[in-house]
Amino acid sequence: xxxxxxxxxxxxxxxxxxxxxxxxxxxxxxxxxxxxxxxxxxxxxxxxxxxxxxxxxxxxxxxxxxxxxxxxxxxxxxxxxxxxxxxxxxxxxxxxxxxxxxxxxxxxxxxxxxxxxxxxxxxxxxxxxxxxxxxxxxxxxxxxxxxxxxxxxxxxxxxxxxxxxxxxxxxxxxxxxxxxxxxxxxxxxxxxxxxxxxxxxxxxxxxxxxxxxxxxxxxxxxxxxxxxxxxxxxxxxxxxxxxxxx
Amino acid sequence: xxxxxxxxxxxxxxxxxxxxxxxxxxxxxxxxxxxxxxxxxxxxxxxxxxxxxxxxxxxxxxxxxxxxxxxxxxxxxxxxxxxxxxxxxxxxxxxxxxxxxxxxxxxxxxxxxxxxxxxxxxxxxxxxxxxxxxxxxxxxxxxxxxxxxxxxxxxxxxxxxxxxxxxxxxxxxxxxxxxxxxxxxxxxxxxxxxxxxxxxxxxxxxxxxxxxxxxxxxxxxxxxxxxxxxxxxxxxxxxxxxxxxxxxxxxxxxxxxxxxxxxxxxxxxxxxxxxxxxxxxxxxxxxxxxxxxxxxxxxxxxxxxxxxxxxxxxxxxxxxxxxxxxxxxxxxxxxxxxxxxxxxxxxxxxxxxxxxxxxxxxxxxxxxxxxxxxxxxxxxxxxxxxxxxxxxxxxxxxxxxx
Numbered sequence: 241x242x243x244x245x246x247x248x249x250x251x252x253x254x255x256x257x258x259x260x261x262x263x264x265x266x267x268x269x270x271x272x273x274x275x276x277x278x279x280x281x282x283x284x285x286x287x288x289x290x291x292x293x294x295x296x297x298x299x300x301x302x303x304x305x306x307x308x309x310x311x312x313x314x315x316x317x318x319x320x321x322x323x324x325x326x327x328x329x330x331x332x333x334x335x336x337x338x339x340x341x342x343x344x345x346x347x348x349x350x351x352x353x354x355x356x357x358x359x360x361x362x363x364x365x366x367x368x369x370x371x372x373x374x375x376x377x378x379x380x381x382x383x384x385x386x387x388x389x390x391x392x393x394x395x396x397x398x399x400x401x402x403x404x405x406x407x408x409x410x411x412x413x414x415x416x417x418x419x420x421x422x423x424x425x426x427x428x429x430x431x432x433x434x435x436x437x438x439x440x441x442x443x444x445x446x447x448x449x450x451x452x453x454x455x456x457x458x459x460x461x462x463x464x465x466x467x468x469x470x471x472x473x474x475x476x477x478x479x480x481x482x483x484x485x486x
Numbered sequence: 487x488x489x490x491x492x493x494x495x496x497x498x499x500x501x502x503x504x505x506x507x508x509x510x511x512x513x514x515x516x517x518x519x520x521x522x523x524x525x526x527x528x529x530x531x532x533x534x535x536x537x538x539x540x541x542x543x544x545x546x547x548x549x550x551x552x553x554x555x556x557x558x559x560x561x562x563x564x565x566x567x568x569x570x571x572x573x574x575x576x577x578x579x580x581x582x583x584x585x586x587x588x589x590x591x592x593x594x595x596x597x598x599x600x601x602x603x604x605x606x607x608x609x610x611x612x613x614x615x616x617x618x619x620x621x622x623x624x625x626x627x628x629x630x631x632x633x634x635x636x637x638x639x640x641x642x643x644x645x646x647x648x649x650x651x652x653x654x655x656x657x658x659x660x661x662x663x664x665x666x667x668x669x670x671x672x673x674x675x676x677x678x679x680x681x682x683x684x685x686x687x688x689x690x691x692x693x694x695x696x697x698x699x700x701x702x703x704x705x706x707x708x709x710x711x712x713x714x715x716x717x718x719x720x721x722x723x724x725x726x727x728x729x730x731x732x733x734x735x736x737x738x739x740x741x742x743x744x745x746x747x748x749x750x751x752x753x754x755x756x757x758x759x760x761x762x763x764x765x766x767x768x769x770x771x772x773x774x775x776x777x778x779x780x781x782x783x784x785x786x787x788x789x790x791x792x793x794x795x796x797x798x799x800x801x802x803x804x805x806x807x808x809x810x811x812x813x814x815x816x817x818x819x820x821x822x823x824x825x826x827x828x829x830x831x832x833x834x835x836x837x838x839x840x841x842x843x844x845x846x847x848x849x850x851x852x853x854x855x856x857x858x859x860x861x862x863x864x865x866x867x868x869x870x871x872x873x874x875x876x877x878x879x880x881x882x883x884x885x886x887x888x
Contacts, residue, residue, distance in 0.1 A: 292699045311702050312488075319699045325692025330500055341492045342700045386696065 245270045245315070245394055245425050246291065251300035253286055253449070260286055261449040264300070268442075273416075273426040275436040275457075277469075278446035279477050284429050285322050287446070288398055292319060304394065316343070318392030320400055322429070324383055328372035332363065332382055335371060336389065343390040350389065357385040361411065376403055384412065388419060395419055396427045401435065413439070433469040443469070445476060452476045489701045493709025494716075501680075501717050510676060511721045515728035522732060526739055544584035546616065547574045551591040556624035563620060575601050587617040656839060659751040664837035666764035670829055672725060673718045674771060674799055680717070681775035682792055684710045685868055686785040703869045707780070711772050711861065718768065753839075759846045760836050766850060767829035770857035771799065774826070777864030798826040806834065813840040822849060825856035 246268035253261040261283045268274045276284050289295040291302045293309050305315045327335050333354055340350025358364045361381045371379055380403055401409045416439060420426055430436055436443060437457060445453040453460045464472045501507050547568045548560055560567060568574045574586030578601045590596035602613040626634045635641055647654050688694045697706060775795060782788035802821045809818055809831050822831045832849050835841035
């Protein structure tokens with residue numbers, strides 16, 4: 241088994257004449273928690289979509305477990321995309337069970353697992369409620385449940401805390417830590433640097449589709465004279481702001 | 487494709503739970519029932535009124551210049567003859583009698599004149615009925631029963647035709663194959679919109695990224711198409727069952743024509759061709775509507791293409807007589823072989839028996855190939871149009887992606 245579960249090598253992506261990712265390379269090791277950081281439009285979501293085959297990359301290789309990602313490729317994936325949504329007119333439990341089955345779980349196991357998750361996030365009484373009758377935060381919890389239902393070995397969370405209040409943010413962090421503890425690989429996209437520092441083993445900071453920093457949190461901080469990730473973020477993007485203003 | 491069954495079950499179950507499915511499905515039989523009810527009560531009211539009218543006695547006089555009305559008939563109806571038109575009209579005006587009928591000398595050219603006391607819009611017709619009855623009964627009494635039957639156009643005819651030395655009833659033989667034409671029409675008309683919107687939900691609800699990373703696109707689209715086909719059949723049963731049951735139990739009361747099914751002729755090759763044409767056409771149009779829905783960003787956007795597809799499918803109905811009378815004409819040949827217009831002409835021609843086996847074979851191949859192409863396009867459109875939330879994909883883009 242290879243040490244790297246994700247390998248991105250020379251990845252480039254253009255939409256028409258606009259280049260959004262340029263010669264990006266990095267790896268994610270099996271079992272680590274990896275932070276994918278950058279401001280809006282820096283190419284984080286494009287990288288994830290290309291990695292998962294939703295976008296076709298213009299250049300380079302993007303591998304999951306040594307080959308381009310395929311739903312039947314043998315890697316149990318849990319992906320919480322930036323664009324949130326589920327079948328809004330269906331019941332919570334029906335949708336969760338459906339996705340559990342699509343991920344290969346037996347129907348009963350998918351149902352039981354869904355109920356267990358709903359109890360944990362205080363939504364058990366909403367199991368038979370239509371998704372569009374839930375609040376935005378509740379829908380997000382359900383989507384998180386769908387993502388982790390089958391205990392995936394690769395968990396990709398694109399801004400998972402977006403829209404959560406502090407209580408639910410804490411709950412989410414606890415859940416992610418549990419998956420870390422059982423050995424899952426977690427790729428975590430966030431603008432909350434304290435969360436990144438708390439959870440991530442290694443990070444990559446994207447700026448204009450290129451790696452502005454890459455390594456363990458310790459290595460990156462050392463490279464930037466021991467500054468916090470917040471300060472590093474501001475420094476990297478502050479330069480851009482200064483240049484834009486000039 | 488191992489998730490095909492899961493997608494199929496989920497799609498069927500959630501559609502059957504939707505109120506809109508049942509409303510649309512039941513609307514047709516309810517509409518038919520409402521129309522039948524109106525017809526029934528209208529017939530009943532008319533019949534009751536006619537009986538009442540017949541029972542009603544009214545006094546009348548006649549002046550017969552044609553000499554066709556028999557005095558004994560007039561007497562049997564308790565009427566009287568007068569010597570002039572003026573007298574009869576005057577008697578009605580003065581309220582002495584209820585009605586006066588003037589039969590002119592030449593009935594073939596001139597009108598019979600009826601004068602009567604107003605008894606309401608509906609009941610006034612009783613005067614005309616009696617005036618005609620006096621004449622018809624008088625004339626019938628002067629000729630034989632046969633002549634009377636011929637003159638009243640009540641002759642019954644039983645025809646026997648032969649084909650290849652055997653008795654052949656073209657009408658009875660076309661009924662079963664024609665059922666497939668009716669089924670195709672009902673299923674597309676009632677279910678087409680749902681087919682069109684089958685894939686737009688994933689886009690509109692932003693669930694597409696989770697779907698694409700969880701299930702193979704082909705399994706999703708094929709699962710949806712299978713579920714639509716099964717749902718179409720379920721809807722057809724919902725639509726037709728009350729109609730058939732209603733016909734069986736109420737056709738006498740509704741004055742609907744009776745069909746003697748014991749004389750049905752089962753031409754199995756034609757029934758088989760009809761079924762295959764129906765099934766392949768239905769799959770092809772399901773695939774086409776799903777492909778359009780997959781290429782469009784929203785249900786509203788997809789809906790703008792629905793009319794075009796409906797014109798292609800049902801437009802040939804305007805040339806229905808041509809398909810029956812001139813099957814070899816250029817326009818019929820074109821409409822029969824162009825896949826998007828072919829179903830109605832082919833099903834109709836098969837029903838009336840002017841579609842040769844080799845023509846049916848070629849048509850089926852064209853339809854199967856087209857169905858496969860539109861399904862493949864639908865899968866590509868869904869796959870590559872996944873994140874196009876605000877614009878529709880062009881055919882060039884669908885075909886051009888690697």
